[in-house]
Amino acid sequence: MLRTPLPWLAALLVAYLLVPLVAFLVRAPGQSGAATAAPGVGDALRTSLITASISTAVVTLLGVPLGYLLARSASRTAGVLGVAVQLPLALPPLMSGILLIYLVGPYTTIGQFFNGGLTDSATGVVLAQCFVAAPFLVISARSAFAAVDPAQLDVAATLGHGALSRVLRVALPIAARGIRAGMLLAWLRAFGEFGATIVLAYHPYTLPVFTYVQFSSTGLAATTIPVLVTLGAALVVLLIADRGPARRAHRRRAVRIPKPRPPALSQGPVLDFIMSARLGGFRLAVVHGGAGRNLAILGASGSGKSATLRLLAGVLTPQDAHISLGGRDLAVLPAERRGIGYLPQHPTLLPHLRVWEQVTFGVGADPALAAFWLDRLKLTDLADRYPDQLSGGQARRVGLARALAREPRLLLLDEPFAGLDAPVRDELRRLLRTVLRETALTSVLVTHDPDDAALLSQDTLLMADGAVLQDGPTRTVLTHPAGPVAARLLGVRNIGQGYVDADRVLESGPLRVALPASALKTPAWQNAKMPPTSVAWCVQPYDVRVVATGGTDGTGGIAATVDDVAHLGPIAELLLRLDGGAELTVTVPSGQEPELGARCGVEVPPEAVIVWPAT
Numbered sequence: 232m233l234r235t236p237l238p239w240l241a242a243l244l245v246a247y248l249l250v251p252l253v254a255f256l257v258r259a260p261g262q263s264g265a266a267t268a269a270p271g272v273g274d275a276l277r278t279s280l281i282t283a284s285i286s287t288a289v290v291t292l293l294g295v296p297l298g299y300l301l302a303r304s305a306s307r308t309a310g311v312l313g314v315a316v317q318l319p320l321a322l323p324p325l326m327s328g329i330l331l332i333y334l335v336g337p338y339t340t341i342g343q344f345f346n347g348g349l350t351d352s353a354t355g356v357v358l359a360q361c362f363v364a365a366p367f368l369v370i371s372a373r374s375a376f377a378a379v380d381p382a383q384l385d386v387a388a389t390l391g392h393g394a395l396s397r398v399l400r401v402a403l404p405i406a407a408r409g410i411r412a413g414m415l416l417a418w419l420r421a422f423g424e425f426g427a428t429i430v431l432a433y434h435p436y437t438l439p440v441f442t443y444v445q446f447s448s449t450g451l452a453a454t455t456i457p458v459l460v461t462l463g464a465a466l467v468v469l470l471i472a473d474r475g476p477a478r479r480a481h482r483r484r485a486v487r488i489p490k491p492r493p494p495a496l497s498q499g500p501v502l503d504f505i506m507s508a509r510l511g512g513f514r515l516a517v518v519h520g521g522a523g524r525n526l527a528i529l530g531a532s533g534s535g536k537s538a539t540l541r542l543l544a545g546v547l548t549p550q551d552a553h554i555s556l557g558g559r560d561l562a563v564l565p566a567e568r569r570g571i572g573y574l575p576q577h578p579t580l581l582p583h584l585r586v587w588e589q590v591t592f593g594v595g596a597d598p599a600l601a602a603f604w605l606d607r608l609k610l611t612d613l614a615d616r617y618p619d620q621l622s623g624g625q626a627r628r629v630g631l632a633r634a635l636a637r638e639p640r641l642l643l644l645d646e647p648f649a650g651l652d653a654p655v656r657d658e659l660r661r662l663l664r665t666v667l668r669e670t671a672l673t674s675v676l677v678t679h680d681p682d683d684a685a686l687l688s689q690d691t692l693l694m695a696d697g698a699v700l701q702d703g704p705t706r707t708v709l710t711h712p713a714g715p716v717a718a719r720l721l722g723v724r725n726i727g728q729g730y731v732d733a734d735r736v737l738e739s740g741p742l743r744v745a746l747p748a749s750a751l752k753t754p755a756w757q758n759a760k761m762p763p764t765s766v767a768w769c770v771q772p773y774d775v776r777v778v779a780t781g782g783t784d785g786t787g788g789i790a791a792t793v794d795d796v797a798h799l800g801p802i803a804e805l806l807l808r809l810d811g812g813a814e815l816t817v818t819v820p821s822g823q824e825p826e827l828g829a830r831c832g833v834e835v836p837p838e839a840v841i842v843w844p845a846t
């Protein structure tokens with residue numbers, strides 16, 4: 232039994248559309264006088280086929296660029312145009328014909344220029360058909376282009392493809408299916424056009440006009456053959472269109488991979504930048520300068536990390552930017568001339584290209600170098616696969632090989648490990664580490680994970696709300712966050728508020744730690760008020776010690792209760808509730824953890840505590 236009304240509703244519409252057709256086919260053979268309609272039907276069919284095909288070609292040639300521009304532009308003009316080009320759909324075709332008379336009629340300037348040849352002629356038929364059929368093509372093309380991921384066009388730009396090449400080699404192939412559907416609709420609409428045609432070009436007869444003439448002069452029986460011919464022609468076109476383009480298998484040519492060539496080794500150029508941009512209501516202002524060739528950008532979601540990378544790639548327009556790569560200003564160059572490799576968050580492979588075609592897609596990509604990276608990234612066996620036949624990790628590696636095959640001067644990676652499971656992420660991270668080491672490539676890696684920064688960068692830039700929180704050598708940033716917000720971003724678990732007295736003793740609830748003088752000599756204290764003062768502090772879980780017994784003097788251990796125990800492989804993470812209310816997270820080697828609810832002591836080594844003046 233059917234559980235939803237959907238099939239019934241669908242069946243009702245199918246019946247409504249097909250029953251008249253069936254009734255016609257059942258009754259047509261019995262119509263007396265049907266044959267009298269035959270003379271002239273061949274000419275009308277030819278006129279309809281030729282004019283509908285010419286009209287479709289014309290609206291495709293002009294409508295595809297229009298659809299592309301409408302899809303890519305967010306301007307008010309594009310919005311108005313998008314509505315205006317749909318108007319012919321709302322007009323009765325007869326009125327469309329009347330409007331066209333005002334443009335190309337025999338008494339208009341254009342009409343007179345062509346000696347009245349734009350009406351009552353095959354040209355007139357085409358003009359009428361174009362007017363009513365164009366919206367179908369434009370609407371289909373616009374939605375097909377709107378579905379193209381802008382990141383794919385961005386990546387193509389960074390691979391050296393100029394604006395026209397991006398349209399022809401990226402947007403058009405991706406949108407091809409939707410455009411083909413639009414062409415079919417436009418052809419069918421042009422083929423069936425009657426109202427505008429009868430006003431603008433009564434002659435030569437198209438099939439619909441011929442049928443109308445037969446009907447009004449001879450009666451229903453005389454329309455049998457024209458209707459049959461029209462149905463037959465439309466059916467043939469629909470069947471041809473339904474076969475679609477040749478299947479992949481028929482187009483496949485064997486991939487021939489040349490002998491690999493390793494990249495030339497040279498020390499990557501130093502990267503410095505100062506950039507600002509506005510994204511809607513979001514303001515971004517970033518500055519970086521450092522000696523390391525490999526930079527990691529860390530920050531919370533929405534802090535502007537990807538935007539920074541897109542500014543560096545040249546696919547986002549800055550308000551102001553100076554990007555120095557080896558002393559040369561990249562900001563003055565368009566994306567296609569920056570000589571960079573860019574991997575956005577999603578692999579953005581082109582769905583119509585096989586792996587080998589992807590990795591050699593970049594302008595000037597060296598096939599021998601592409602072959603090297605295919606081999607190095609373990610992709611050679613996948614060379615003839617399409618993107619939908621790859622796993623997420625494989626697709627990321629193809630994106631990486633594609634970027635590297637152009638021997639970029641700078642590699643930009645936007646969360647290359649996001650969404651990958653642990654083994655695949657570890658493998659890709661190791662591969663990337665090897666690539667960076669072997670090529671001495673300059674790179675910028677956007678990530679949420681401090682481990683990525685530790686493994687893949689010498690410098691780290693921390694971001695929050697579009698601004699730089701901290702920028703410096705990775706080791707310093709990870710071990711000495713510039714403030715509590717930076718510490719939180721780096722995943723430090725024990726962050727608190729407290730007070731440092733004149734003897735440099737930190738007091739925070741039950742915690743009392745006598746700080747070393749070095750604790751107040753970090754950059755954060757440079758222009759700050761010296762103790763006694765309020766502070767924020769932090770200590771890493773692995774620095775806190777759990778001891779057997781607890782006291783309350785801060786040296787012999789603070790009494791605490793084990794509130795939670797989480798087993799994380801080689802370590803156990805404890806949540807300790809200190810007597811007096813505060814909580815501390817502590818890690819101990821697995822097997823050495825106390826039981827849940829047990830009493831224990833906690834020692835906080837003074838040299839492990841970081842303190843910042845309270846803001």
Ligand SMILES: Nc1ncnc2c1ncn2[C@@H]1O[C@H](COP(=O)(O)OP(=O)(O)OP(=O)(O)O)[C@@H](O)[C@H]1O
Pocket residue numbers: 510511512513530531532533534535536537538539
């Ligand atoms: N095209 C845009 N128009 C308007 N606002 C934008 C646009 N692109 C990004 N933004 C805004 O800019 C801010 C920064 O975005 P961005 O993608 O750089 O963040 P992110 O740090 O990379 O975040 P995530 O880690 O989640 O990817 C966000 O608030 C976002 O909503």
